Amino acid sequence: MKGLRRRPTDAELAILRVLWTRGPSTVREVAEVMGREAGYTTILKLMQIMTEKRLVRRDEAARTHIYEAAYTEDQTQRHLVTDLLDRVFDGSAAKLVIQALAAGKTSPEELAEIRKLLREKVRGTESAGEDVRGAGAPGGNEDRRGRQ
């Protein structure tokens, strides 16, 4: 239970989703968005635990605390993908991509987008050889930021 970086649970992810779309929020606000997905105190407790785990940050200045996701959606997505890559794809991104495309119905627009991205990426890889950064991931998240 130490400061090991582990993956968020399903319930935690549900809360993070709200935090990502709404931005910094109170427990009540999160609870309202989630509807009857879970009770108020359940969400409160979860968010308290997430604070301990450093999954969210809490502003206790006012009586009603304000919570904020500690990691961006991009960072979390990347973390989770990396995890899945290691656990079941033997680290091969190609295999994962293949399954992702085989699994869901991907729209032609999405396919086009992916191809475009790949073209850019190939250019970058060929010239730089190793350095992979700089081609992808729209939304500006270059920071990789230390562990805990």
Next chain:
Amino acid sequence: MKGLRRRPTDAELAILRVLWTRGPSTVREVAEVMGREAGYTTILKLMQIMTEKRLVRRDEAARTHIYEAAYTEDQTQRHLVTDLLDRVFDGSAAKLVIQALAAGKTSPEELAEIRKLLREKVRGTESAGEDVRGAGAPGGNEDRRGRQ
């Protein structure tokens, strides 16, 4: 705890990996491959539970039972990818692909492979409109096979 299709846990995945590479195996064989990752009885217990969950099949003909993965590696990979897609990527395969490529260092060879796959897939999508099958996934896994 009913027959709901859920994702295998980490420990279960470790066992499945052995089963996938070795084929049908006894508990001892799995334990040997896994080294001191876990004790013998731990693995035994896990595999018993996995049998109940229908994650593996067990041949009890001989005294020493023989276990076999109930789902192929491909099927499981697809299941897990779909799950991740739904939980954190809002169903967008494109986003997932982007993160997968941004996350790990993908070799130029792999990139080429992915691009080739995409070319084929685009052709199929444009003509058929919906039917996505038939383009990819080397390793022969056309079967989709019923739930439990």
Next chain:
DNA sequence: TTGACACTACGAAGAGCGTCGTAGATAATC
């Protein structure tokens, strides 16, 4: 036949997760 050994079955313990009830403190309302 009697050990020594291998294998399965069973049970339990400890941790994490998700759920919620309730208590206690603070703010708002009349």
Next chain:
DNA sequence: GATTATCTACGACGCTCTTCGTAGTGTCAA
């Protein structure tokens, strides 16, 4: 100032996961 509403904190329960010890049973060799 008293009542009501709102919010956090705490503790507990049931469940799953992982781990392992131990018991029971079958197998084989000396």
